[in-house]
Every structure is written in structure tokens, then in C-alpha cells.
Amino acid sequence: MSEPEGNANDGAAIHPTIGAIRSMRKSLGPATRVGFVPTMGALHEGHLSLARAALEENDIVIASIFVNPTQFGEGEDLDRYPRQLEKDVKLLSEVGVSHVFTPSADSMYKKNHVTYVDPCGFDNTMEGISRPGFFRGVATVVTKLFNIVQPTSAYFGQKDAVQCALIKRITEDLDMDINIKIMDTVREDDGLAMSSRNAYLSEEERRRAPIVYTSLMAAREVFDSRLSRGVETVSADDLREVVEGVLETEPLVTEVQYVAIDDTTTMQPISDVGDGGCVISLACVVGSVRLIDNIVLR
Structure with a gap:
């Protein structure tokens, strides 16, 4: 039996565990085109534009909301990173996302977790030098999410330029059958990149x-x-x-x-x-x- 899940305002179904999202994914069948939008929550129009793009190109869209602890360094804002799950699920429901995966850190990184994806060379980029270990955390969580959700296509914003290059590299190097779609940065009227x-x-x-x-x-x-x-x-x-x-x-x-x-x-x-x-x-x-x-x- 799969773990409990719920619906937010009769909108997107919430899947809080790996077992629940996997059970739902298997029920869709291999022919279903699944779009995937991974996020850390605190959603804005940039995230929602990714969801809309995914909806145009797929039969169903899954989003994830997970504040990934392994991509935060010492002294960074892990503890105060904005968390607004109910609001985020409502926003995703309004644009048409069908399912939201909301795992806990303990379920994504179980006790005695020792396996990480360490992409060579990315720590030598300027962003990597500025945030040591960041890209190992990103590579690991994205690989785990892709393995759990098994999407047809996954959608990312150009604002995180090195991250986009990294994810393309991961899917090619590890022979993942996933289309990576990089969408333009969404900006406020005065040009500030949404974040x-x-x-x-x-x-x-x-x-x-x-x-x-x-x-x-x-x-x-x-x-x-x-x-x-x-x-x-x-x-x-x-x-x-x-x-x-x-x-x-x-x-x-x-x-x-x-x-x-x-x-x-x-x-x-x-x-x-x-x-x-x-x-x-x-x-x-x-x-x-x-x-x-x-x-x-x-």
C-alpha cells in the first residue's frame, strides 16, 4: 500500500513520500509524457512559467518542493530559506500541475547515507569557488529526483546558468533518457531576475x-x-x-x-x-x- 497523500484545495495531489510518488508514477504507464519541475519552494512567476511550459508539452506535470540541505554551505540560509508549502501547492494547482512531491530531508537522505554525485570541474567555476560543495549537492539531489520521478522532460530556468550546464552534463554522462529544457530567465518589470x-x-x-x-x-x-x-x-x-x-x-x-x-x-x-x-x-x-x-x- 502506498503512503497517504492529499489534495490542496481539490487541486494538485500532494505526495509526501518516495513510495507515494513512485506508486503514482507507475500508475501512469510508460507511454505517458511526464513533465517535471523541481523546486525548493517559495515559488514565483519564474517557477510557474516552467510549469506552464511543461504543461504545453506533456500529458501530465509533476513538481517537487524540497529544500535540499546538501547544497547549502556553512553559514548559508538553510534554516531561514522561505518555506510556504500550502501557498506553493495552491499556486501550482492554479496553473494545472497535477502532482506535487514534497519529501522530507530524512527520507531523501536516510541514516548512514554515503552516496553522492560529484561532478568533476564544476567546483572550479566561479560559482563553485564561491560556494564549495554546492554543485555536489545539486548533482546528487537532481539525480535522486530524476530516479524517483522518472520524467520524460525536466524544466529549469536559465538564471542558474552553471546549474543548467551541470544538469545537461549529468543526463548525458549518466545516460538518462530525459529531455532537459532550459527556459529564459523571468524578470520583474525593472529587469531584476525573479528569485x-x-x-x-x-x-x-x-x-x-x-x-x-x-x-x-x-x-x-x-x-x-x-x-x-x-x-x-x-x-x-x-x-x-x-x-x-x-x-x-x-x-x-x-x-x-x-x-x-x-x-x-x-x-x-x-x-x-x-x-x-x-x-x-x-x-x-x-x-x-x-x-x-x-x-x-x-
């Missing part, structure tokens, strides 16, 4: 936070301008200086942790950007809140 951590910003910090996107767009303008004049490549250092220069104009940007200019496939640093383009990604602190963002240059 659950935006809730940490004070009113004044929120007003100033769009400087992050402004800095990236300044680099895009330089890149496009030079290529339009026939310049074949643009120095990564020049693009980095543009981004850093804009961020330095905002006093509430208290720290620039990194500005990375990386290959669009491997997320490894490049020195010059030509027709192949690049990903410009950054992490900075606005007030006391760490924000990340990126754009892809083609």
Missing part, C-alpha cells in the same frame, strides 16, 4: 537591485557594438570591466563576488568572445543579500 531570495531585500535594496541586470546589459551593448563594427572578438577582460564598473556605481552593492565570462556549453572561462558567444554571469551582494544573474551573448 525566492529577493524576499530578503529591504525596500531600498529592492529599488537598487536592478543595477545587477543593468551591468549585464551594459556588457551586451559593448559586445554588440564592437561586433557590428567588424571586430571579430571582444576581450573577456573588457566585458568584465564594464560589468564591474557599473556595479561600482551603486553604494548598496557591498561586494562583487565574481563576474565570469564562460563558454556557453562547458561554463569554463574563455579569454575572448567571438561568434560563439559566451555566458556572462555574476554574483554580488546588495545590502546583505547575495544575488546572481547572467545573460547569454550570441
